Each structure stands twice: as C-alpha cells, then as structure tokens.
Amino acid sequence: MTLHPLVLLSPHDSQSIDSAFGEDGHVRAVEGAGWAVARAIRARYAPCKTVVVCGPGFNGADGYVAARWLEVWGWSVVVLAVAAPKKDSLVEVIARSWRGRTFSEDGGRIANADLVVDAVFGAGLSRPLSDGLSHILRQANRLVAIDVPSGVCGETGRLLGSVKKAELTISFIRPRPAHFLEPAKALCGEIVCADIGLPADAVNEVKPRVFLNEPGLWLLPVADRGDHKYSRGVVSICGADKMTGAVRIAAQAARSSGAGLVRILGGDVALYRHSEPGLIVDDVPIGEAVKDSRRQVWLCGPGLSNAEVEAYLPQLISAGKTILADAGALGTGAEAVEALRGVSVITPHMGEFRRLFGALAESPRIEAARQAAQCVGAVVVLKGSDTIIAAPDGRVAINQHASPALATAGSGDTLAGIVSALLAGGMPAWEASCAAVWLHGDAGIAAASEYGGWPVVEALEKGLGRARQRAEKHQNAKNYKNLPFARL
Template identity: 55%
Template sequence: MGQIATALLLPDPAEMALIDRAGSRTVPVRALMEHAGRAVARAVIRHGAPCRVLVLCGPGNNGGDGYVAARRLAQAGWPVAVAALSPPRPGSDAAAAAGEWRGPRVAFTAAEVARADLVIDAVFGAGLSRAIDAALAEVLAAARRVVAVDMPSGIDGATGLVLGYAASAEMTVTFVRAKPGHLLLPGREKVGRLVVADIGMPETVWDAVTVRTWRNAPGLWQVPGQAVDSHKYARGVVSICGGGTMPGAARLAAGAARAAGAGLVRLAAGPAADLYRMAEPGLVVDDGGLSGLLEDRRRVVWVCGPGLTEQEVGRVLPMLLEAGRTVLADAGAFAWAAGAPERLAGVSVVTPHEGEFARVFGAPPAGRLAAARAAARRIGAVVVLKGPDTVIAAPDGRAAINDHASAALATAGSGDTLTGIIAALLAAGMAPWQAACAGVWIHGEAGMRAGPWPVAEQFDRHLGAARARAVSLGLAAAPRGADSRLCRLAGSGGVR
C-alpha cells in the first residue's frame, strides 16, 4: 500500500487497538512505548523552554508513554515529576516503563498540578469510552498549561465528544495516525496543535486492519483537469430546478457550478423563468416543462431543492428519479422529506446542515460520524453532513472528515454554493462520494481565499483557483496519476 493511501487514514480507537496488536507481532509493545514517549518528549522540548513539568500517568499504555516521556525530559535536563492516578498492572509494559522512572513522584492532586508550569496529560488516551469522574476533572482543571498524550483525557477518540470534562491542550502528540476525534468537534477545539508522530509501526499493519475513515484531502480523490480537446459537454452539464419563490438560491448554485468548471449550466424554471432571465448571460434558462427537458440524455446531473418549496420538490424530484437522473438534493428537499427519509431514496447526494439532518433523520444520537453513516445506509445515498467538521459518508461505510475550511463559510447561501460545486464535479464524471469529498474541500479552499467576512456571491470568483489547486495537489499526491492504488481503494470501500 502506498504512503499517500495510509497517510490520510483516521483509525478509530477500536481499529487502532487492532493496529497495535498487529504491529506488536513485529515490534514489541515496550519498544513502541519507548518510541512514543520519546516522541512526546521531543515535541515538548521543541514546543518551549525548560520549565517545571508534572506528568500525569494513568494505569494503561498511555500512562506508560508518560513515564517514558518523563524519563526522556529529565535526561534532557528538565525538572520533572510524575503523579500516578493508579499504578500499572504488575508485569505489564506500562509497569516496566514506570519501573525505569527514578525521578520524584508526587501525589495525584489539584494542588500538585497547580504548582507545575506544564502538565503532560498521559492519563487516558483516545480509547476512553466512559465519562471521567469529578475528582479527576478537578485535578485536570487545575493545570495552567497542558500537553496531551494521544488525546486530551475526556475526549472520545471515535466521536470527538467530551465525556464529562476535558482540559484544552496547547498541543497533542498522537501516534501512527490522527483519530476521528482529533478532527471532530468539540474534540478538535481541545486538541491544540496536533503532532502525529511516527513510532516505527510496521507498514504491514495496514494489510491486517480495515479502516474506512479518511481525512478529506486531495489524493483521496482526483479532480479532472482540463484537456486540450475539452468542450462544454465533455466538462459536463448541470441542470438546476428553479422555483418561483426564492430564485436567489438556485442562482447561487448555478453560479457555483459554472465557476467550479461545469461546461454548461441550465436552469429549469418552467413558469418562473422570467425571474431568472436577467441572470448572468452564460446561464441558460429553460421555460419548458420538465418532462420535455428530461428527453435530453446529455442532462444527467440535476440539482433539486435550493429555493424550492415542499410542493415544488414534490412535483419535480419524483420525476427526476423516475427518469434515472443523478440527483443532488438540498434545502427544500429536506422540508419535503421531513420525518420521511425514504422519500430521498434514489438520489445520489444530499447535503444537509445539522438542522436539516435532524428534520429528516432525527437528532444524531452517537456523534456526527456515526449518524452520517447510518443516514447514508438508510437512503442509499452519499450524505454530506455540513458544519465546521463536515462529514461525507457513503452507503457502503466509507467516510471522510473535512477540516479544510474557514468560519467565513458561515454565511447565507454558502450551502447553495457547495451544492453547485458538487454538481459540477458529478457532471465531470466523478463518482458521488469522491465528488462530494472534493466539492467540500474546494468549497473550503474558496472560503479561505475569500477572506474573513465574505458573502456567498463572492465565493464564485475563487472557485477556479480552488479547483486548480485541488487538481494540482491530487496529481502530486498520486505517483501513478488517477489510477493510483489510493484512488482505487478509496473508491472501493476501504483500505485493508
């Protein structure tokens, strides 16, 4: 398996346990622990000047990493003490690491924590599955500065949810790969600067474990570039259903589709066509009936929802699905499908924000990642659960988490822009999951290029450059071009 393929993987704690077990067949756990503790010490030394350090150690392997980090920092001349929540199990690798610590040990109390300049939190790692108690929370809360080992204690590594309490770290040092909880909120806000350290885990572990979650980035997908013989139909046709009540939303989606590279964008507005006649001159407005427009077999990709009422969606969406079109559903489609997600069965991509998602599927009970996956399976479509930690989930279980975005995207109409981008990539021939992942990344890139306080209309002027950057980075990430093993694996359901 290529380096790019595994570099973007986000194993959850259960998968990471299997990876550790597979790796230990080649490299002893004690050696991996030594490498991990050394990586923590090295990161702390690079992070700031020597100061009084207190290492809080739990009873498991995370605590073992902490004992090694304490020893390495003391060897480098830093004043270090250790406080143990409880001793490691006798005979364990963590116990061996604890036995090599010859420095001072102090009580595991808030008072001792308050005396330290820097606290290294090696109590619990990403695998924590229960809420920490009030006594531990009081100790953690007394720290002035925190560096976390693997994950700030109290963060669920699979969901990013806070289990009781979690201190905000200046830096988190994790090992092998980042975990979903490092990217999902609120965990992402608690992590601080994330350092992913190589601890010598053999590459063969990726052949033993199935991981189906990725960090969203070029190389996970390939965006088509421009060919010398391209023409508008080769670049793809996007058709958008326009309503008579809120024409602005459909126009925003259309503008984004054009700016993101669609060869031709057509607005099917029917009786409301006059509302769109004075739109951009490159936008074609159709006033004919939908059944007639569907006779054009070149019009494969359709957007249904932006600016449409429930009644308008109820009229056009069933017709699009009956005609076998590739449909991206958004906005008004969620009002029409409220409490009845089966109405969306047959669409290719849906792009709800959290409120729309809850309206259709119910409030997410177990975190955004699991909720998006469950919804994708339920309706057989790619689900883009929008937010600052957008999740893109496929019906077969593949999922990507996007952290390539800016708060500048939090403006009315931004979601319509995203819809248009994804539609343009679908029209260019990308498969739904890859198109959705790439569209979310390009949307984020455009948002970052647009500056701190843009309005949705301003994103379009940055979409060409954003797509070009996605193309460039994707080619650089794939040593054998679009047919690299990464693209085949990401398109086939997982990496083993």
C-alpha cells in the first residue's frame, strides 16, 4: 500500500510516521530531509552567505543537516541556534554532526546574510512564537523555510505570532494542509515536497483526512454509448420570482457540465419559458413535482427569497430528495441550521457561513467547515480562494485549482449548478462537490486566459465541457501532473 499522492499530512499523521521510523529510521529520515533542503536551495540560489536558524526539535535537526551539506558544497554557512536541543536527545546527536560555526546570539548576522534558512519550528507548533524569535526571523532579506515558516500551524494555516514570508518552503513526504490554506499559504512561497521514503508500517498508521482537490481524488462518470438523458441525470431547480438570473445561470451551468435534463419549477415561469430553449419549465405545485421519482436531485436557493425557500425546502426534505442548498436557503442562526437537516450539500461563502453558524466562523476555516459538516450532517463547501470541501465523516479537501476571475456575481450560482449536475450523474455528495469545485476553477482559469483576467459570469459555463474533458484525462493518470507544488 502507498500513501495517496493527494494526501496532505497533518501534524498527527506526521507523528504516526515518525513513530514508525524507529530511532535509526528517524535519523535516516532527518538526513534525507536535510539533504533535500540543501538540494532544493542549491537548485535555486547561487552559493551565498547563509544563516541557518535552528530550533530545539527535529525541524532544527533538518537545519543542521542542511547546513552541513551546503558547507560541503562550498557555501559560507553559519548556524544560529536559537534554542538548544534537549540534552541526550536524538536531535542533540544530529546537531553534533554540524562542526561549523555556531552562534546563540544573532549579532546582526541575519540582517547581513544573503539567505536565511528558517529551521526553528515545524508544522506541529504547540504555542505562539515568541516576539523575540519573530523579530529575529523578520530581519531576513530572503528566507527559505523548512516544513513551514515558523509560527504557522501546519494543520489549519493559522498564524501563531508574526510570521516572516518565505520565498521557498520545503516539506517532506506530502505537503501540509497549511501550505494551501490562507493566511499561511501566502507566506509559504514556492512549495517543494521531498520524497524521503516512508516506513512500510507507517502507511497503515496514517489515517489521512485532508486531501488536495485534484482529479484522481474523485472519478467523473465518463460518456457511454448507451447514455440517455435520464441516465446522465435530471436536475430540478426551484424557480425564483424576482432574482431570476441566479436560477438561469445555475441551470445553464448544470446543462453545460453534463446533466441530461434540467428543469425549473415555479417562480417567474413566463420568463424562464422565454429563456434558453433547452430548459424545461414546470408550472405545477412542488408537492406534485416531488412525486416524480426521476427528479431526485434538487437545487434550492439561488435567487430565492425566504418565503420561497420556506415553500420549497421542507417539502423536498420530507420527500427524501438529494438537495443542494445555496444562497437564499442559507438563512440566519440555529433555526436555519435546523431547517437544513436532510440536505446533502450546502455551499456557503464566508458571509453566509457566518450568518448560519455564528461564532464557528471565527475558527480556522478548515476546522469551521469540518465542524459545520458534522453539525448539519451535510457536505459543506466553504467557498473562497482556498475553497474547502468538508464531509460529515471528517474528510476534507482543499482546492487550489481556481482563479480570482471567479470573483464575479453569479459565479456561486454556476458552482451550484455544476454540483447539482454531478449529483444527478450519480456521484456521492463529497466527491460531486470536490469535482464541481475543480471544474468551476478550471473554467475560471480558462475564462481568465481568454478574456484577459476579467470574464463575465456567462463565460464560465462555456468552459465547462472542456474542463470536464481535462478532468477526465487527468483523473486516471498515475503520475499527477500540474500540482501546485514541485516534487523533489
């Protein structure tokens, strides 16, 4: 068994791996890690005056090994040991293998260095970085971080103190969630992940819950000769009377991402009937429509007022439909959360999330999404530049495949349409949501390149067919390409 290439290692996973290494294996792992750091640096910088700032734990140990290699290769290196390793510890043994110049006080060396390597603390930081340490690192002109810039919580991307931005961050085995979560993401620079080998026993011990959202994490159903419109899936959308644009955008997105049939029920029926000819528009009571067993998947929320949501949502839930609740269906407070029980997916942006879950919105986004998913019993797609897709069973995907071109009104309706189409195509809720976020991002990237970075929302749906094609091509690939980090 191997560790899935899209796993992101939490500090807890990392500790499981470390315990599987045993003492000898751990020394080899640190040697491998330090060597990888030195190689990544040598590949990017010319030999220069370098200070490696080492902390008391294994992050520091990686730093001592990297210092040793850089010096072997003729670099001018000094170590600044900001905290000594614990007496008689493995880190102390590894630190002794560094025979070069070592200082315990900065004495202006950092400010005068061409390059500073931050080997102070790793991803499992347990308490805030002291002001003294942040002050030392902040003086660096160019900084390379080992594992994470010190002060970053590897699990959540939260900052535990004032953190200096790195140009390059080198991590091991698999990247950390923090590398792709704001605010830490913006401070990591280029991410490199080095393969330092994995003890055989470790794979069974690691129970990964966090993944990078890329094709291969999920499988889209592929077109089949025997397809018919019902096998491709039917999406029904609750029609709005006033904000009709949101409904039409969602409907077009669902059609463009593979739904066999898209129907709008109610709202401004006359207007919908005069919009796109490929839509079916129904003017029957919701109680009637839910009796049709082919209409299992419903999108409820885009463009809807509170009163409209109240007229649709309870009936859909009691009919046992597969529901995506978005926008208008994401009301305020505990009652609104209660009203959502029974839906499969919710897609809040941060404002909607705060409205629904109040104080939970102050937690780091990954924690907030995970807890909200457990609370509602639905997949939570917490939208943003680092969209998080959390399942009630604790799985979380972090999406990087996106573009700021998506920051345009109606873009969320497009996403809701895509998720609905994939649910109707038979994908489970978490996989459908992850895949939809990726397709949405891919369409955004393509539209940005076609329209110089500033596409209107209608441009997104045009890119969805191609986005799906790209995902289908990559989802079976064994060697993952185009990932948002380099491999070493």
